[in-house]
Amino acid sequence: MAIESTLFREKARRAYELARLRQALALSIPTLLVGAMVAAMIREVSMPLIFGVLLYLASVVLLWWGRSPARSVLPGIAYGLLPLTGGIIAKLHHHVCMGFSCYSTCMLYCVSGGLIAGLLVARLALKSQTPLAIFLSAAATALLTGAIGGSCVGGHGIIGMALGIGLGAIPLAFRTSLKR
Numbered sequence: 001m002a003i004e005s006t007l008f009r010e011k012a013r014r015a016y017e018l019a020r021l022r023q024a025l026a027l028s029i030p031t032l033l034v035g036a037m038v039a040a041m042i043r044e045v046s047m048p049l050i051f052g053v054l055l056y057l058a059s060v061v062l063l064w065w066g067r068s069p070a071r072s073v074l075p076g077i078a079y080g081l082l083p084l085t086g087g088i089i090a091k092l093h094h095h096v097c098m099g100f101s102c103y104s105t106c107m108l109y110c111v112s113g114g115l116i117a118g119l120l121v122a123r124l125a126l127k128s129q130t131p132l133a134i135f136l137s138a139a140a141t142a143l144l145t146g147a148i149g150g151s152c153v154g155g156h157g158i159i160g161m162a163l164g165i166g167l168g169a170i171p172l173a174f175r176t177s178l179k180r
């Protein structure tokens with residue numbers, strides 16, 4: 001009798017985890033579409049699709065994991081749309097000219113978009129019960145989302161975006177140190 005109960009529990013647990021994995025796989029499909037749309041828009045296939053697949057895998061893992069990381073996937077993707085849009089704008093409009101001076105816009109858009117995304121992620125994390133888990137998962141999805149668009153201006157766009165998101169962690173680190 002005890003063996004049947006244990007086998008039943010194991011079978012139920014496997015079915016439960018498989019259902020959660022299927023749901024995570026289905027809910028993450030829009031991340032692949034974001035990568036495909038950016039690839040079609042900028043007519044560059046490799047990097048946006050690679051980052052789109054990485055974002056898909058990260059969101060599947062975080063959604064399957066559950067708890068705080070799962071709750072921060074959607075806000076992280078939404079905040080990552082800021083640097084993604086900045087990267088696309090920088091790709092489509094290489095320079096801004098004012099009078100006789102022209103400026104490259106890629107670092108400006110990527111760093112400022114990353115900074116805004118990082119501050120929004122930190123704000124989200126500060127309001128939660130598990131700020132570190134929220135920040136790490138939301139920052140990862142925001143960075144991967146932004147990298148889909150930032151990759152079209154090169155590696156320096158992604159590095160600038162990562163620095164911006166990292167700078168967004170300063171308020172979280174400051175507040176955490178004050179609580180101690």
